[in-house]
Amino acid sequence: MINLMDNCCSKCTHSPATPCSNYVLCRTAGPFCHTDKGCEEKRKNHINNVRVPSGGNYQQIIVCGGTGCTSSGSARLVDSLKEAVNEAGLSDRVAVKRTGCHGFCENGPIVHIKPEGIFYTRVKPADARDIVNHLADGQIVERLVYRDAAGNSYPHFHEIPFYAGQTLILLTNCGHIDPEQISDYVAVGGYRSLVKVLQHMTPEQVIEEIQLSGLRGRGGAGFPTGKKWAAARRAAREIKYIICNADEGDPGAFMDRSLLEGDPHSVLEGMIIAGFAVGSHQGYIYCRAEYPLAIKRLKSAIQQARQWGLLGKNILNSGFDFDIDLKEGAGAFVCGEGTALQASIEGLRGMPRVKPPRSTEKGLWEKPTVLNNVETLANVPLIIQMGAEEYRKLGTEQSPGTKIFALSGSLVNPGLVEVPMGKTLREIIFGTGGGIRDGKAFKAVQLGGPSGGCLAEQHLDLPVDFDSLSSVGATIGSGGMVVMDEGACMVDVARFFLAFTQKESCGKCTPCREGTKRMLEILERMCRGEATLDDLADLERLCRVVKNTSLCGLGQACPNPVLSTLQYFREEYMAHIVEKRCPAGVCAELVRYRIDENLCRGCGLCLKNCPVQAIRGQRKQPHAIDDSRCIKCGVCLSKCKFKAVVRS
Amino acid sequence: MSDITCTINDKSVTVPRGTTILTAAAMLGIDIPTFCHDPELSRYGGCRICVVEVKGWGQLPASCVTEVREGMEVYTESEKVLEARRTILELLLANHPDDCLTCEKTGACRLQEYAYRYGVRKGAFPGACHAYPVEADNPFIMRDMNKCILCGKCVRVCSEVVGRSVIDFSFRGFHAKVATPLDSGLLNAGCVFCGSCVEVCPVGALTEKQRIGKGRPWELDSVTTTCPYCGVGCQINLLVKEGRVVGANAAGHGVNGRHLCVKGRYGHGFIHHPERLTNPLVRKNGQLHEVTWEEAIQEVVRRFGRIKQEYGGQAIGVLASARITNEENYLLNKLARLVLGTNHIDHCARL
Ligand SMILES: Cc1cc2nc3c(=O)[nH]c(=O)nc-3n(C[C@H](O)[C@H](O)[C@H](O)COP(=O)(O)O)c2cc1C
Ligand code: SF4
Ligand code: SF4
Ligand code: SF4
Ligand code: SF4
Ligand code: SF4
Ligand code: SF4
Ligand code: FES
Numbered sequence: 001m002i003n004l005m006d007n008c009c010s011k012c013t014h015s016p017a018t019p020c021s022n023y024v025l026c027r028t029a030g031p032f033c034h035t036d037k038g039c040e041e042k043r044k045n046h047i048n049n050v051r052v053p054s055g056g057n058y059q060q061i062i063v064c065g066g067t068g069c070t071s072s073g074s075a076r077l078v079d080s081l082k083e084a085v086n087e088a089g090l091s092d093r094v095a096v097k098r099t100g101c102h103g104f105c106e107n108g109p110i111v112h113i114k115p116e117g118i119f120y121t122r123v124k125p126a127d128a129r130d131i132v133n134h135l136a137d138g139q140i141v142e143r144l145v146y147r148d149a150a151g152n153s154y155p156h157f158h159e160i161p162f163y164a165g166q167t168l169i170l171l172t173n174c175g176h177i178d179p180e181q182i183s184d185y186v187a188v189g190g191y192r193s194l195v196k197v198l199q200h201m202t203p204e205q206v207i208e209e210i211q212l213s214g215l216r217g218r219g220g221a222g223f224p225t226g227k228k229w230a231a232a233r234r235a236a237r238e239i240k241y242i243i244c245n246a247d248e249g250d251p252g253a254f255m256d257r258s259l260l261e262g263d264p265h266s267v268l269e270g271m272i273i274a275g276f277a278v279g280s281h282q283g284y285i286y287c288r289a290e291y292p293l294a295i296k297r298l299k300s301a302i303q304q305a306r307q308w309g310l311l312g313k314n315i316l317n318s319g320f321d322f323d324i325d326l327k328e329g330a331g332a333f334v335c336g337e338g339t340a341l342q343a344s345i346e347g348l349r350g351m352p353r354v355k356p357p358r359s360t361e362k363g364l365w366e367k368p369t370v371l372n373n374v375e376t377l378a379n380v381p382l383i384i385q386m387g388a389e390e391y392r393k394l395g396t397e398q399s400p401g402t403k404i405f406a407l408s409g410s411l412v413n414p415g416l417v418e419v420p421m422g423k424t425l426r427e428i429i430f431g432t433g434g435g436i437r438d439g440k441a442f443k444a445v446q447l448g449g450p451s452g453g454c455l456a457e458q459h460l461d462l463p464v465d466f467d468s469l470s471s472v473g474a475t476i477g478s479g480g481m482v483v484m485d486e487g488a489c490m491v492d493v494a495r496f497f498l499a500f501t502q503k504e505s506c507g508k509c510t511p512c513r514e515g516t517k518r519m520l521e522i523l524e525r526m527c528r529g530e531a532t533l534d535d536l537a538d539l540e541r542l543c544r545v546v547k548n549t550s551l552c553g554l555g556q557a558c559p560n561p562v563l564s565t566l567q568y569f570r571e572e573y574m575a576h577i578v579e580k581r582c583p584a585g586v587c588a589e590l591v592r593y594r595i596d597e598n599l600c601r602g603c604g605l606c607l608k609n610c611p612v613q614a615i616r617g618q619r620k621q622p623h624a625i626d627d628s629r630c631i632k633c634g635v636c637l638s639k640c641k642f643k644a645v646v647r648s
Numbered sequence: 649m650s651d652i653t654c655t656i657n658d659k660s661v662t663v664p665r666g667t668t669i670l671t672a673a674a675m676l677g678i679d680i681p682t683f684c685h686d687p688e689l690s691r692y693g694g695c696r697i698c699v700v701e702v703k704g705w706g707q708l709p710a711s712c713v714t715e716v717r718e719g720m721e722v723y724t725e726s727e728k729v730l731e732a733r734r735t736i737l738e739l740l741l742a743n744h745p746d747d748c749l750t751c752e753k754t755g756a757c758r759l760q761e762y763a764y765r766y767g768v769r770k771g772a773f774p775g776a777c778h779a780y781p782v783e784a785d786n787p788f789i790m791r792d793m794n795k796c797i798l799c800g801k802c803v804r805v806c807s808e809v810v811g812r813s814v815i816d817f818s819f820r821g822f823h824a825k826v827a828t829p830l831d832s833g834l835l836n837a838g839c840v841f842c843g844s845c846v847e848v849c850p851v852g853a854l855t856e857k858q859r860i861g862k863g864r865p866w867e868l869d870s871v872t873t874t875c876p877y878c879g880v881g882c883q884i885n886l887l888v889k890e891g892r893v894v895g896a897n898a899a900g901h902g903v904n905g906r907h908l909c910v911k912g913r914y915g916h917g918f919i920h921h922p923e924r925l926t927n928p929l930v931r932k933n934g935q936l937h938e939v940t941w942e943e944a945i946q947e948v949v950r951r952f953g954r955i956k957q958e959y960g961g962q963a964i965g966v967l968a969s970a971r972i973t974n975e976e977n978y979l980l981n982k983l984a985r986l987v988l989g990t991n992h993i994d995h996c997a998r999l
Contacts (some may be wrong), residue, residue: 332820349817354693354713507798507817507824508694511732514739517822519773538773545735548708548728549696556707 001039004028004046004183005308008039016309019317021199023309023327024191025182047312049095050177050187054115059094061085061134062112064175066101066261067254067293069108073124074098077109080128088132100174100262100297103416104162107146112157112175119157120144148434149412162413167394167402167431170378171418174262179297182304185265191310193384196272198318201384206277207233210380212388214400218255219245219336220451220477222399222466225380227369231360232278235368240280242271243371245288245341246294249333250449251500253480255404256374258416258581260287260294263378264301269323270377272315273384275322278370281536283324286341289331298326323371326431327595329619337552338363338371340506351506352552373478375404387427395421399465409445409483410437419464426460429483440485448477450497450504451557453564454490473564475557489586490574494562495523501558512555519562526573527587529580536577540566585647586631592648595636597622599644606636606645654720663839663961669700669711669722680722680724681733681762683850684799685712688906689808695799697736701726730766737763743822745777745794745856746770752790753852755865759797762853776822785833788841788857788914793825796853802826802845809907847897848906858914862894863887872899875912879970880904882912893919905965952988961989968995 001008004027007015011034014020026032028047031039042166052060056065063069063078081096102110107121113130120131123144130141145155154160177184185191197206211226232240238361242524244267248256260267271283287295305311313321327345334340335350344350363369379401383391395401399421405428408414412434419428425445429435436442446454453474455462470475486491522539525531543559543566550556566573568583576579582590595606595615599624607615607623614630617623625636637645653662656673663672673680683695700711703721709728711722723729740759748754763769783791800817803826805946807813814837818827828837846854868887875882883902887895898906898917918924928944929936939947955963966984968977977995984993 334820351817354691354710356715447876502821505821505824507820507822508800510694510696510736510739510797512823513798513822514743515735516740518742518773519776521773541731541735543733548706549699549710550734551693551696551710 001042005561021317024195049189050184052114060114061096063098064102064110065098068105070110074109076125080125084128084132087346100179102175106414117157121146166418167420168418180300193381194269203277209388213383213391218375229277232368232370237368239367241364241369242274242283244285246374247336248334250480251477252408253406253478255479257291257294264297266378270380272322273380281321285326287327334506351508396465405479405481407433407481408633410485411483421465422463424461436485444484444485446482448475449480450501452477452559456568489584490565490572491526492586494565497561509551511546512550515542526576528589531577591632593625594646595623596644599642605639609635609639652718654716656722669714672716680711700724701729734766734768737768741770741799742773751852752855758850786835790855801848805844805848810844843905844914859895863889877911928982964988964990965992971999
C-alpha cells in the first residue's frame, strides 16, 4: 500500500471495475470489507503522514509550491532540503513536501514545519541545512522567522498577524496537503461530501441544502448558486453540462489559481456534486492557459480521480456517471464571461451572445449548463459537510461564508487572504494586510478589478459583502483588492483599467468597442494635461451610454473605475483638466522637476545621471533643469542625496 | 402559443409570445433603426443602435433581440434612448471616413440615413481612426474595412445562408475587423463571390467593383426578370441607368429570396458587350451573314430534314440544358422524339 488509495492487501476488493460505495470512508476509517489490524495500521500511518499530529515522532518540512514561491525558487529549495535531510540521516522521520500556495507570496519562498507550526520566510537553498538542524535539535532559525515592520518576530504560523485575522476554511488544504496526491485530500476528509451526497441525499435535497446555505457565486455577480442549480435541474433535457470557470482574468487576482494549485480535488468534488444535483454527466473546467501549474495539477487530479473511481462510470457504485474534461483558454479576459466561455469551448471565437436564453436553459452546445466559479464550487463540499446552518454562521445574512481576496498594492502584507464576508475594509487592509507600506497614508482601494470601483477613506468601515459594496458603486468582483497610497493618481488608475478593458473588448458591440477607445483617449488627454471640461462631459456621457447599452458584463461594468473615481476623487480630475496639474505627481507630462537652489550642493550626481542631459550647472554651484529637455524620468530625484530635486 | 400585450410609445399592441420589441414596434408602424439585425440571420444584438427604454429596467435593451413581456412599457425615442443612439452614431462616425460624396453606398447607406435622421455629425470624438488598405484583389468585391461598422451581417450570411464561412471576426477591441483567414484575401479563402455579403452590408464597406461610378441608387430603374443562366430560375432585378444595365441584385422573392450565385449577380457584362451576338448568323460560302430569324430557322429545318432523310432520325442527338426550365426541357424531349424522331436525348446535368 504505497498510497492511501491503494488496496491494502489481497482481501481488499475495491477497484473502479468493482466500485464500492464505502470506498472513501474505508480508506480513512476502514478497512470495512475485512478485518486486519495490519491494514488498519497502514491506513493510519498514511493519514498521519498527511495530518502530522503533534506528539508523534514524525515531522514534515512543508515547502510552498504556489506560483509565487515557485518563481522565487522553491523547487530548488525542495531539493536542497531533501539532500540536507538525507545527510542528517533523518529521512525516516522527516519528510519534505511541496504544497499549494500559502498566500503570503511576498515573503516567499515559505517553509512551514509541522507539527510545531514554525513558519520560515524568504528561505534560500543555502538555509536548508540550518532548517534541518532545527528539526534535529529543536533550535528555531531566528533569521528566517517572520518579522513585522516594528521588528516583532512571529515564529508560529498562527500568530502572524497576516494569518491571525483570517478564517481559513477554503484555503485550509492549500499549504497543507500535496495537491498532486489524491490520497492527501482523502486523508484530510476529502470526497466525504460526495459520499454523503451519493449515499444519503437526493438531487433535490442537495439543491435545497445549497439554497439554504445562501451561497452566492464568487465569480463576480453574486448570483445565488442554489437558484442556478435549481433552474438547470428543472430543464427537462437529457444532456446537461457543468462548467467550472477558471479563466480568472482580472489583473492582480489569483484566488482561483491558488485553489486549483493547492487543492484541486475540492473543486472536482464540488463539480461532481453539482453534476449529481443538476442531472449532468459531463463537466468542463475552462482554465486560462497562463496557469500552467494549475493545469498540470488539475490534469493529475482528474486522472487520479478517474483512477480511483471518483470520476467516470458508476461513481462509488451509486449508478451515477460523471466525468470532467479540461479546456485551456487562449488568454482573453472576455472568455470569463459565461456565453463567450461556452463559445470558446465549442471552438468558436470567444464572443458573448445576448441573454436570454440563460445558460441554464441553453448553454454549452445549446444544452442546459451550470457555470460556476472555482471558489463557488470549492464551497460546495464544505457546505455539504458542515450543513447549511453551520455554514451560515460565517459571513453575513445576505452574503454567507468566506471570501478569498487577493490583496495587492501598497500594503505591508500583500497576498491571498480568506476572511468571512462582512469584515470591514479597514479590518482587511489594516489588520490582515498590515496597513500601508512605507508609513504612507491610505488613499483608495480598487475592488473587483476592471469591472469594479474605487473606494475612498470614507468607505473603510464598510462591510465587505455583495450588497454593501454595490451600494457605493463597487463590487466584490472576483476578489481582487488593490490598495493605493497617497502616491496614486486616480485619473491614472482609471486610465489603467480602461486601457485594459479596451484591449480586452471582444469588439462585438459598438459602445464597448468604440466607446472604451474614446474614453481611454479622453483619460489619456487628461493625464497629459490636454483635456478640456467638454472632454469631461463627453467622458461622463460615454460612461452612461457604455454602461447602459453594452451587450455583456465587460462593457456594462467597464465604466465603473471611471465613475467611482469621478464620484470620490472629482477634484483630482479637475486639477488635471483645469490646473493642468497631477496632485499625486504621477502623470509624467504634468510633472515638473525642479532643483531647489538652497538645498543643491552642486555635487553633479543628478547631472551625471540624467539620460538626456537636461541638467546644467557648475560644480559646487546650484544646478538647474532645462524643462524643454527633461523627459520626466525622475532619475535625478532618486539620485540626489540632499533632497534638492523636487517634483511638482 | 399565448399572446402578450405591451405598450410601445404608449400604444398598446398584442403579439405572440417570443415576438421581439422591434417586430412589435413595426406592427404599430414605429420604426426603430437597425444595423446588425436581419430577419434571415441569427439574432446578434451587436450594433446597439436599436436600444430602447423599458420602464423599470436599468439597462437599455437592444430591441432586435429582446422579446416583449406582459405589461412591458417600451419607449423607442426617449431622452435616454436618443442620447444613447446619438452617441453610438457619433462613435461610429468617429472611426469612419468622411467619404459620402464619392461612396458607392450614398443614398442607400444606413449610417448615412441615421446620421441624417438624428442630426449627428462627425467630429464628436477626435482620435484614432482605422487606416486599412482597401481590399480589391479580386474581380468582384471591394472591401473597405475603414467603412465597416462591424455589424457582422456578412459573417453570418456567409456562414448561415451561403455555408461558406469565408470571413469572420479577427483581432479584438478597437482593432476588431472582419477578415478572411490570415487576411489572405477572398480569392484565397474559398469565396464563391455570391455577393450575399455585399447584399446585406448596411454601409459602403462591401461594394460591387463593376458598379463603381455607374450610377447612384436613386438614378437606377429596376427591372425584375429571371436569371438567364440556370434552371434554378432566380429572380433578379436588373439595375438600369439610361437604358443600360449597370448591375443586378436579387429580387428578394421567388426561389432565391435575396441570394444569387456569382453568375446571376455579376455575370451581366455580356448584355452590352460589343461582341455580343444580337442577330442570327448563317454561314454561306465560309462567311457568316446576318439573316432574319425566319431565315435562320428555315435553314435549321432544311438541314435537319436532310439529315433525317438521308440517315434517319436516329442520326440526330439532342443535348438538353440546365439553363432552361423543366417545361422547356419537356418540350425539347417532345421535339426530339416526335419531330426529329430520335431517342438520343440527354441532359447536361448528367455529364
Ligand atoms: C468580462 C467578464 C469576465 C469574467 N471573468 C470571470 C472569470 O474569470 N472567472 C469567473 O469565475 N467568472 C467570471 N465572470 C463571471 C461569469 O460570467 C459568471 O458570472 C460566473 O462564472 C458564474 O459563476 P458563479 O455564479 O459561481 O460566480 C466574468 C464576467 C464577465 C462579464
Ligand atoms: S460589451 Fe464588449 S466584450 Fe461584451 S460583447 Fe460588447 S464588445 Fe464584446
Ligand atoms: S527627470 Fe530625468 S530627464 Fe528630467 S532632469 Fe531629472 S534626470 Fe533629467
Ligand atoms: S459608408 Fe455610408 S456613411 Fe460611410 S461614406 Fe459611405 S455613404 Fe457615407
Ligand atoms: S461573396 Fe459569398 S462566399 Fe464570398 S464572402 Fe461574400 S457571402 Fe461569403
Ligand atoms: S462589412 Fe458590412 S456587413 Fe460586414 S460587418 Fe462590416 S458593415 Fe457589417
Ligand atoms: S445562375 Fe445563379 S443566380 Fe442565376 S438562376 Fe442559377 S443559381 Fe440563380
Ligand atoms: S439592430 Fe439591434 S443590436 Fe443591432
